[in-house]
Amino acid sequence: MRQALSDSLVSAAKNNCKVILLTGDHGYGLFYEFRKHFPSQFLNAGVAEQNMVGMAAGLARAGYFPIVYGLSSFVPIRVLEQIKLDVCHDNLPVIFLGDGAGFVYSFLGTSHQSTEDISATRAIPNLSIYSPADRFEMSSVMDLALELRSPCYIRIGKSDVGDVHFQSLNLSKDDIPACSISDSSISFIGTGSMVKMATQLADEFRASVYSAPIIKPFNKQRFLELILNSQALITFEEHSVYGGLGGMIAEIISENCPKKLLRIGVEDRFSRYCGSYQYLLKEHGLDIDSVRLKITNFLNINHNQY
Amino acid sequence: MLIKNKFDTKKLRRTVIDMAYAGSSVHIGCAFSIIEILATLYSNHLRFPGGNMLAENRDYLVLSKGHGVMAQYACMRELGWLPDNAFINYFSDGSELKALSDSRVSGLEVSSGSLGHGFSVGVGLAMGAKLSKSDQKTYVIVGDGEINEGAIWEGALFAAHHQLQNFMVIIDDNGFQAMGRSCDVLDLGSIQSKFESFGFNATSIDGHDETAISEAINRLQKSSSTAPKAIIAKTVKGKGVSFMENNNSWHYTRLNADTHAKSIAELSGDKS
Numbered sequence: 001m002r003q004a005l006s007d008s009l010v011s012a013a014k015n016n017c018k019v020i021l022l023t024g025d026h027g028y029g030l031f032y033e034f035r036k037h038f039p040s041q042f043l044n045a046g047v048a049e050q051n052m053v054g055m056a057a058g059l060a061r062a063g064y065f066p067i068v069y070g071l072s073s074f075v076p077i078r079v080l081e082q083i084k085l086d087v088c089h090d091n092l093p094v095i096f097l098g099d100g101a102g103f104v105y106s107f108l109g110t111s112h113q114s115t116e117d118i119s120a121t122r123a124i125p126n127l128s129i130y131s132p133a134d135r136f137e138m139s140s141v142m143d144l145a146l147e148l149r150s151p152c153y154i155r156i157g158k159s160d161v162g163d164v165h166f167q168s169l170n171l172s173k174d175d176i177p178a179c180s181i182s183d184s185s186i187s188f189i190g191t192g193s194m195v196k197m198a199t200q201l202a203d204e205f206r207a208s209v210y211s212a213p214i215i216k217p218f219n220k221q222r223f224l225e226l227i228l229n230s231q232a233l234i235t236f237e238e239h240s241v242y243g244g245l246g247g248m249i250a251e252i253i254s255e256n257c258p259k260k261l262l263r264i265g266v267e268d269r270f271s272r273y274c275g276s277y278q279y280l281l282k283e284h285g286l287d288i289d290s291v292r293l294k295i296t297n298f299l300n301i302n303h304n305q306y
Numbered sequence: 307m308l309i310k311n312k313f314d315t316k317k318l319r320r321t322v323i324d325m326a327y328a329g330s331s332v333h334i335g336c337a338f339s340i341i342e343i344l345a346t347l348y349s350n351h352l353r354f355p356g357g358n359m360l361a362e363n364r365d366y367l368v369l370s371k372g373h374g375v376m377a378q379y380a381c382m383r384e385l386g387w388l389p390d391n392a393f394i395n396y397f398s399d400g401s402e403l404k405a406l407s408d409s410r411v412s413g414l415e416v417s418s419g420s421l422g423h424g425f426s427v428g429v430g431l432a433m434g435a436k437l438s439k440s441d442q443k444t445y446v447i448v449g450d451g452e453i454n455e456g457a458i459w460e461g462a463l464f465a466a467h468h469q470l471q472n473f474m475v476i477i478d479d480n481g482f483q484a485m486g487r488s489c490d491v492l493d494l495g496s497i498q499s500k501f502e503s504f505g506f507n508a509t510s511i512d513g514h515d516e517t518a519i520s521e522a523i524n525r526l527q528k529s530s531s532t533a534p535k536a537i538i539a540k541t542v543k544g545k546g547v548s549f550m551e552n553n554n555s556w557h558y559t560r561l562n563a564d565t566h567a568k569s570i571a572e573l574s575g576d577k578s
Binding site for chain 1: 362409410415416417420422423424425426427428429430431432433434435437438456457460461463464467
């Protein structure tokens with residue numbers, strides 16, 4: 001997935017000399033190829049994210065296409081106001097890459113973990129939000145982002161959980177790609193790193209699995225079709241259950257076709273301890289055993305017929 | 307093409323007073339301290355090829371202290387960029403001109419008022435011009451209170467590190483911020499030495515002396531130094547109306563019929 005990102009960035013710079021990659025002193029390894037081939041299109045803005053985003057707005061106004069990289073705790077969270085006022089208010093073509101979203105930095109504690117970034121950015125007008133699950137989605141959302149000519153936030157979470165698709169995607173044609181389809185009417189809808197877990201649990205629950213890499217603007221009609229065709233709905237995300245994918249689906253359901261929904265995500269709490277990524281998932285009840293139990297209980301209570 | 311008209315600063319202030327009265331708006335003191343700075347920039351320094359405020363290769367004027375935007379509106383009226391009814395109808399429902407700078411108004415480069423934003427956007431504009439090998443200049447006006455913001459100093463580091471000699475910040479050093487004297491709220495010490503220590507070519511002048519402003523801009527722009535530039539303009543908040551000068555209540559106070567009439571009486575006649 002990181003290779004796919006690096007390849008997309010290199011190709012973006014190659015295709016357009018106005019593409020400028022800015023980083024707040026992060027991404028040493030990730031940008032090796034980019035810096036090697038396009039040093040003049042790379043700017044390390046220093047540990048100064050607010051200025052970096054304001055500058056990106058200025059560069060965009062001056063005819064450039066800035067791609068702003070940071071850890072998602074900082075881009076978008078630390079610079080939310082600059083994103084809103086300097087960039088989104090005027091619909092400027094700036095791509096924000098928020099890396100290490102969720103619990104990637106499991107040893108570093110709350111400062112480097114972000115489970116609020118989708119929620120915080122969803123309410124900003126003009127901002128598209130993408131949350132890729134694997135390398136195929138990464139490449140495709142980068143294609144979308146580069147064609148947008150308006151601001152977008154790409155949330156990059158745990159990147160080495162493995163593919164959830166088998167081949168390249170075109171998200172402009174299929175924006176809620178299915179990972180597997182079952183003959184039951186249980187649907188798992190995931191985004192980012194948690195799509196993989198949804199695929200791992202699909203068989204035992206005979207569930208269909210869909211990935212939602214495009215959080216905003218979302219295809220309401222397709223989501224509605226998916227929801228109407230499902231008896232049981234479960235969302236998966238390494239993000240707060242407030243305001244992320246689960247919140248978004250809940251909004252669609254409550255306005256159109258009320259039914260029970262299980263939102264698998266972070267239950268409004270910070271990490272208490274540190275440890276491996278797998279340990280932290282478990283602390284938050286997001287390891288596969290905890291998730292299996294939540295789904296079983298949900299289906300038993302609400303969907304005895306299954 | 308330079309815009310040659312020399313503005314009548316008393317008339318600019320009358321425009322501000324009339325629009326503030328029409329809209330029952332505040333921030334008159336903030337606008338009055340930057341009247342001469344803006345008049346000088348528009349008259350003698352900002353280049354708008356073909357007189358077009360949106361010309362691609364124009365110089366950029368970024369009013370980072372968006373609270374002073376009425377002063378900029380007044381200049382834009384003199385340039386014919388804003389119609390009279392925009393002033394008469396200031397703050398009426400559905401009107402375009404806001405109390406703070408909004409980039410959707412043609413002629414205003416950024417949305418500001420949340421402080422410490424315009425400086426960085428200006429740094430980005432200057433960096434863009436440098437990368438494009440364009441001779442466009444970027445002028446950013448900040449308030450002395452505004453430079454409490456940390457983002458200003460992040461941007462100052464960047465501008466100096468990249469030797470953005472096309473970037474000039476003008477600090478409206480009126481000595482006040484929203485709740486009191488700047489030295490009492492959060493003392494900045496010497497603003498000039500602060501910018502110098504960040505690598506700027508800096509100078510201090512009387513911010514109401516148009517000749518001094520213009521000479522300082524020319525001197526810095528013609529300097530062989532590749533450093534970014536800073537002008538610390540010593541100004542008077544509320545300048546031009548005796549009972550507003552250095553009276554910080556005019557950050558917030560609205561005009562009534564009496565204070566409106568007294569202000570206009572003080573500002574009548576020709577140039578200051």
